[in-house]
Amino acid sequence: xxxxxxxxxxxxxxxxxxxxxxxxxxxxxxxxxxxxxxxxxxxxxxxxxxxxxxxxxxxxxxxxxxxxxxxxxxxxxxxxxxxxxxxxxxxxxxxxxxxxxxxxxxxxxxxxxxxxxxxxxxxxxxxxxxxxxxxxxxxxxxxxxxxxxxxxxxxxxxxxxxxxxxxxxxxxxxxxxxxxxxxxxxxxxxxxxxxxxxxxxxxxxxxxxxxxxxxxxxxxxxxxxxxxxxxxxxxxxxxxxxxxxxxxxxxxxxxxxxxxxxxxxxxxxxxxxxxxxxxxxxxxxxxxxxxxxxxxxxxxxxxxxxxxxxxxxxxxxxxxxxxxxxxxxxxxxxxxxxxxxxxxxxxxxxxxxxxxxxxxxxxxxxxxxxxxxxxxxxxxxxxxxxxx
Numbered sequence: 001x002x003x004x005x006x007x008x009x010x011x012x013x014x015x016x017x018x019x020x021x022x023x024x025x026x027x028x029x030x031x032x033x034x035x036x037x038x039x040x041x042x043x044x045x046x047x048x049x050x051x052x053x054x055x056x057x058x059x060x061x062x063x064x065x066x067x068x069x070x071x072x073x074x075x076x077x078x079x080x081x082x083x084x085x086x087x088x089x090x091x092x093x094x095x096x097x098x099x100x101x102x103x104x105x106x107x108x109x110x111x112x113x114x115x116x117x118x119x120x121x122x123x124x125x126x127x128x129x130x131x132x133x134x135x136x137x138x139x140x141x142x143x144x145x146x147x148x149x150x151x152x153x154x155x156x157x158x159x160x161x162x163x164x165x166x167x168x169x170x171x172x173x174x175x176x177x178x179x180x181x182x183x184x185x186x187x188x189x190x191x192x193x194x195x196x197x198x199x200x201x202x203x204x205x206x207x208x209x210x211x212x213x214x215x216x217x218x219x220x221x222x223x224x225x226x227x228x229x230x231x232x233x234x235x236x237x238x239x240x241x242x243x244x245x246x247x248x249x250x251x252x253x254x255x256x257x258x259x260x261x262x263x264x265x266x267x268x269x270x271x272x273x274x275x276x277x278x279x280x281x282x283x284x285x286x287x288x289x290x291x292x293x294x295x296x297x298x299x300x301x302x303x304x305x306x307x308x309x310x311x312x313x314x315x316x317x318x319x320x321x322x323x324x325x326x327x328x329x330x331x332x333x334x335x336x337x338x339x340x341x342x343x344x345x346x347x348x349x350x351x352x353x354x355x356x357x358x359x360x361x362x363x364x365x366x367x368x369x370x371x372x373x374x375x376x377x378x379x380x381x382x383x384x385x386x387x388x
Contacts, residue, residue: 048095048154048370069143069277070270071323072263078320078327083334083346086317086377088368093154093375098161099128103201108169108193109186109235114177122169122190123149125160126202133165134207134386135198137190137244141214141251141356144183144281145174152213155370159211162379163387165203167194171219174280180222180301183281185234187223188242192233195240207386209246209312211378214325214356217252217316221303221333224249227310246385247314248378250369251355253325254333256282257291257298262326304336313343315381319352319368347377 103124110119126133136159140151149168160166171186172178191208198205212220224247226232233242253259256278260271271278274288282301283289291298299305314337318330330346337344352368368374 048093048158050154069324070260070263070267072260072267073323074264075321075323075327076262078262078318078348079331080320080348083331083348085348085350086373087350088352088371088374091372092367093158093370093372095154095157095161098163100125100157100160101128102126109189111172111182111186111189111235113172113182116177118172118176120170120172120186120189121149122167122194124165124167124194124201125157126165127160127163129202132198132202132204133163134209134382135191135194135203135205136164136166136209136211136382136386137187137194138166138168139171139187139210139212139216139219140168141212141216142173143277144180144215145277147171147173155375158370158375159379159382162382164382165194165201174277174285177285178281179284180219180281181232183219184222184226184232187219188226188232189235189237191223191242191244192235192237192240196237205240208244209248209382209386210244211248211250212252213250214252214354217249218254218303219252220247221249221252221254221314222306223247224312224314225303225306225308225337227312228308229306243310244312246382247312248381249314249316249330249333250378251318251322251325252316252329253278254304254329254336255298255302257295258326258332259329260326262328263323304333304340307337307340307342309341311337311340311342313381313385315345315347315377317347317349317374317377319349319354321351322354324354324356345381349374 105121106124107119108122110117138156140148142148147170149170156166156168167190169190172182187210194203195205210220210223224244227243259278260268270276272290272292274290279287279290282291282297289297291301316330316334318327320327334344334346349368353365355366355369
């Protein structure tokens with residue numbers, strides 16, 4: 001899953017560097033950028049859109065945030081005794097069977113952070129037809145330092161073709177001066193906006209799921225566990241609900257103080273250091289505080305803290321060979337959710353690395369996540385919880 005933005009990456013034996021990562025094109029000639037966005041249609045049959053990457057150096061970018069992401073050399077084995085293991089072999093997903101209408105660059109919120117206003121946009125794909133479609137809000141990854149809404153077009157298109165309106169959203173990140181509180185507020189703002197404009201876009205606002213990957217998986221988990229908690233409902237369309245009926249969390253974090261527990265010592269040191277991408281997104285850029293030394297702050301940033309009877313059902317998917325986020329993160333959160341009575345199922349994708357590793361020159365890493373087996377697990381869950 002390629003990411004197009006400026007991201008600081010630390011790889012074993014190398015210094016932090018900036019990468020400009022270019023996601024795939026949708027194949028549409030429409031590139032509108034007005035507050036109402038632009039729309040187009042697609043009906044070409046064939047494989048799902050492929051993404052490409054570029055390693056061109058950006059002008060400035062993520063390295064200036066100090067929020068480098070360490071790639072672990074080793075990964076401890078994860079407990080799968082209470083999880084379902086998926087063997088991600090077999091065919092890839094296919095697209096082009098359903099006509100979609102695409103709306104691009106819709107401004108859904110314009111929050112102010114540190115005195116600077118940011119126009120947050122979303123892209124929306126809706127299957128053609130007269131019936132209102134259940135909504136899936138997709139939240140891309142990016143280590144809390146980038147938020148490219150054009151990423152992962154192939155999987156988003158596939159989900160849309162299964163009968164869902166799929167909105168891919170931007171959210172505030174560390175370079176914006178944001179913390180997780182801002183990111184969660186942005187996800188909820190997008191949900192409220194889309195409910196407010198449900199009739200305009202052919203959305204069934206009574207059926208909403210959040211689906212996130214990596215950093216987006218974390219924000220999806222936070223959005224799902226905070227159903228009914230108004231502290232994150234900030235901004236416009238406050239007459240609309242931000243509650244969701246289902247959560248898909250792919251290789252996301254949960255207990256940030258343990259995010260590197262299954263990884264090597266160098267990665268643990270990097271993640272736990274003041275100013276790391278983990279700590280910067282909790283305490284803000286420039287802070288010297290850490291989640292390992294501030295238990296209260298770590299708890300406030302943990303999705304499990306908020307789970308209760310209103311929490312939406314979850315599925316959590318993670319590779320047992322994840323070199324960026326400890327595979328145990330999904331187990332910790334799944335167990336915590338189930339302890340609170342939440343319907344939560346953890347899936348371990350056998351042999352799979354972190355789903356965003358393809359942008360580091362390892363395109364093989366993304367293959368397991370776009371197989372029919374893995375994506376069928378996700379769409380099967382959506383069908384059960386918000387479909388039809």
